[in-house]
Amino acid sequence: MxxxxxxxxxxxxxxxxxxxxxxxxxxxxxNDLLQAQKNQKPxxxxxxxxxxxxxxxxxxxxxxxxxxxxxxxxxxxxxxxxxxxxxxxxxxxxxxxxxxxxxxxxxxxxxxxxxxxxxxxxxxxxxxxxxxxxxxxxxxxxxxxxxxxxxxxxxxxxxxxxxxxxxxxxxxxxxxxxxxxxxxxxxxxxxxxxxxxxxxxxxxxxxxxxxxxxxxxxxxxxxxxxxxxxxxxxxxxxxxxxSAAHFWGRHPYDKNIHPAENYLTVYGAIGEGFHNYHHTFPWDYSTSELGWRFNLTTMFINAMAAIGQAYDLKQVSPEMIIKRKLRTGDIDTHGNYGLYNPPMMKESTSLHHRQDNDKQHQH
Known part of the structure; x- marks a missing residue:
């Protein structure tokens, strides 16, 4: 500010x-802080x-x-x-x-x-x-x-x-x-x-x-x-x-938090709108699993790494991303997202929709 x-x-x-x-x-x-807030005066x-x-x-x-x-x-x-x-x-x-x-x-x-x-x-x-x-x-x-x-x-x-x-x-x-x-x-x-x-x-x-x-x-x-x-x-x-990235967008990595994947912010803040990913994996230098896609800041850091000015770039492994999506993400209700997804996610999501349609027809 x-x-x-x-x-x-x-x-x-x-x-x-x-x-x-x-x-x-x-x-x-x-948890202690949230509990204390409930007992505080406004x-x-x-x-x-x-x-x-x-x-x-x-x-x-x-x-x-x-x-x-x-x-x-x-x-x-x-x-x-x-x-x-x-x-x-x-x-x-x-x-x-x-x-x-x-x-x-x-x-x-x-x-x-x-x-x-x-x-x-x-x-x-x-x-x-x-x-x-x-x-x-x-x-x-x-x-x-x-x-x-x-x-x-x-x-x-x-x-x-x-x-x-x-x-x-x-x-x-x-x-x-x-x-x-x-x-x-x-x-x-x-x-x-x-x-x-x-x-x-x-x-x-x-x-x-x-x-x-x-x-x-x-x-x-x-x-x-x-x-x-x-x-x-x-x-x-x-x-x-x-603001916007804490209110609107998907939660493919952690549906229990408000930060979301907000593409308005991705474009406006040159790559910072992948906010559900960032709050889930805050140590990742790219703030996204999508690499250069829509992420001018990541492109810049990679360019600096190519000429030796940036180094020791930290990044989350695909395996960790997939496990986190399975454990806390919204992919079970909203489908696949990004580059790394559970192998059977598309098929299981399709099966889930077919089962819902069958139930509706039965009723």
């Missing part, structure tokens, strides 16, 4: 962070009106920027905004998410620098804070400790969580997760220390100046299209992973 949007002063002191376990994923006292939302005003103005400015795309702006400026959206999106998806939050692969210094620059241009808070919130989201998904708990509604999961104070459980549970690995990365430490001047340069100044200098665009058009419109669009595409 934007750095000027603070929902509470809740940074964990570096000296208080314990050693990081091999995996931060999905070990937790969720939590009163505290709206932060400054955040509401800032977000409102940003979206109004983005809508104005969209009108300029069809008016006085040069076509090169519109193309530049699209390319910047893809680049900043990779800073979130391949960088803050898959690399720094989940450590699903490793990256050498030049790639980490490239992704950190893109993530800075996206202005969704520095890598340390983004990763911290995301690790808490996974470990305590859809509880009061989840920063953007989808059980509080679509709007809250999408943007409402940025417009009010954090639930106390988000702060309390966040202190139980380690972030030492992030603090050992000099790029993360540098970005965190100089974040405000960095975002002013990366997100607003450079995207405004470059179109003006390279092809003679006006500062006005460049600012509202390449800076503001591109920024707000990237924000909303990221937010859709928290």
């Amino acid at each position: 934007p750095p000027f949007i603070k929902t509470n002063v809740n940074d964990v002191l570096d000296s208080d962070i314990p050693d990081l376990e091999p995996s931060v994923e999905l070990k937790g006292d969720l 939590y009163k939302i505290q709206i932060v009106w400054r955040n509401v005003i800032i977000m409102g103005l940003l979206h109004v400015a983005a809508i104005y920027g969209a009108t300029l795309c069809f008016g006085t702006a040069k076509w090169q400026t519109v193309v530049a905004a699209i390319l910047l959206y893809v680049y900043t999106g990779l800073g979130i998806t391949a960088g803050a998410h898959r690399l720094w939050s989940h450590r699903s692969y490793k990256a050498k210094f030049p790639l980490r620098l490239f992704l950190a620059l893109a993530q800075t241009m996206a202005v969704q808070n520095h890598i340390y804070e983004w990763s911290r919130d995301h690790r808490v989201h996974h470990k305590y998904s859809e509880t009061d400790a989840d920063p953007h708990n989808a059980k509080r509604g679509f709007f809250f999961a999408h943007v409402g969580w940025l417009l009010c104070r954090k639930h106390p459980e988000v702060i309390n549970k966040g202190k139980t997760i380690s972030y030492d690995d992030l603090l050992r990365d000099p790029i993360v430490v540098f970005q965190r220390r100089y974040y405000i001047p960095l975002i002013l340069i990366c997100c607003f100044i450079l995207p405004t100046l470059l179109p003006t200098l390279l092809w003679g665009e006006t500062l006005w058009n460049a600012y509202f299209i390449c800076a503001i419109l591109r920024y707000v669009w990237t924000l909303n595409m990221t937010w859709l992973v928290n």
